[in-house]
Amino acid sequence: MHYLYTYSYFNEDELSLCQLEMRSFFGFDTQELMIESSIRIDPSRSPFIKERIAVMYKGHTLEEIVEQVKTLTILNSTYKVIFIKNSQLDKSEKVGFDARRMIERKLGLQIKGEVDLVQPEVLFGIMQTKEGWVFGEYCKSEAIWLHHQKKPQGYSTALSTRVARAIVNIAVPDNKEIKVIDPCCGIGTVLIEALSMGIDIIGSDRNPLVCTKARENIAHFGLKGEVILREIQNVNETFDVAIIDMPYNLCSVISSEEKLDMLESARRIAKKVVIITIEPIDSIIEQAQFKIVDRCEAKKANFVRQVIVCE
Structure with a gap:
């Protein structure tokens, strides 16, 4: 067929x-x-x-x-x-x-x-x-992502639901027996898209406030998903895929050393990682022992995100 x-x-x-x-x-x-x-x-x-x-x-x-x-x-x-x-x-x-x-x-x-x-x-x-x-x-096709735009809890720098859904598909094109983590999940935009597709995903974040917001947003759409309060460095389980939207707003500025620490932790816990970033981090990705296998740009006017697939 x-x-x-x-x-x-x-x-x-x-x-x-x-x-x-x-x-x-x-x-x-x-x-x-x-x-x-x-x-x-x-x-x-x-x-x-x-x-x-x-x-x-x-x-x-x-x-x-x-x-x-x-x-x-x-x-x-x-x-x-x-x-x-x-x-x-x-x-x-x-x-x-x-x-x-x-x-x-x-x-x-x-x-x-x-x-x-x-x-x-x-x-x-x-x-x-x-x-x-x-x-x-x-x-x-039914535009399911469109229904997810109306979340009770929002965040100015969060991914759009449309972009988040595409990124989930890039990370998990076939969701059979695939374990996924979003270790910097924020308000849960990626989690919601993945859970709505039946993907086995859990979220975590170091900010207790956004963890609460993520749980509220997930429940709002009748979905069930786990969101754990923890740093990526404290994740001990292993996963097939990790999706990491690198922190970039004024409240989440991190140094090159911290970025490397995050990616080395991702390398430890996941076989494949999809990274979303607004800054050039190829050299840090290489330092973390990842190989870049594909990439694209997700644009909105003059705002550009890099979506980088690593193994």
Whole structure:
């Protein structure tokens, strides 16, 4: 089974982060707003994936798809066919509204089963690509990260929920039996995104006030997660991944020696670390015996964060 994913991002500032998430999920990236892979990802995991088609049929022409769909039988479920617009097609190739509805009806009538245009149990998507047409089971992304913006406790320098969700995916593209720690968790933005994806993660912080706020924010969304009051140097368990948003506000200025101490502690407790920083720290990362394997920039206007993947 192959899957076709369509992508969307707000502006060019998000492209670097989006592509690193792509590489983490699929092993490669593209500047196109579409990517095809044999890897199955829940579209709602990503802040950039719009939708997924599990490709069942391909054809150079629509008529080839029609002939293939005639063999499809749906038992015990209702279904509906929807036309998925491809924003990357030239204007001359794009299909108008009436033609899209006609294509949906034409394909829907070929399938053996019960149609439900209001609340179908199965959605099928038909899409025109530059190479031809694809048809398959359709899944639309839900912007779960958007719901998490309204936390009871905020923090001016916290990651946005959109960026935090992408960073979690970069750190944990496949969450099967992966243990994760956010040892400088702040108000819990990363924790909330990870927990909402079913990832096994715990948080800790040296500030008792922000630990309390993190717990309140997690509970607000009906999630369950552990937040421990402690310094990263006092973490004794080992983890598959650590996500570290390096302190940088006026109340959390730390020296190069303290940064090295943090990263050496991370090296001791985790096999892989994703570091978020606004300052150049490559030399400190190397001193901590980490190898940088990938990176990107997460921009917002003139404010730039580095997202660095280390092993």
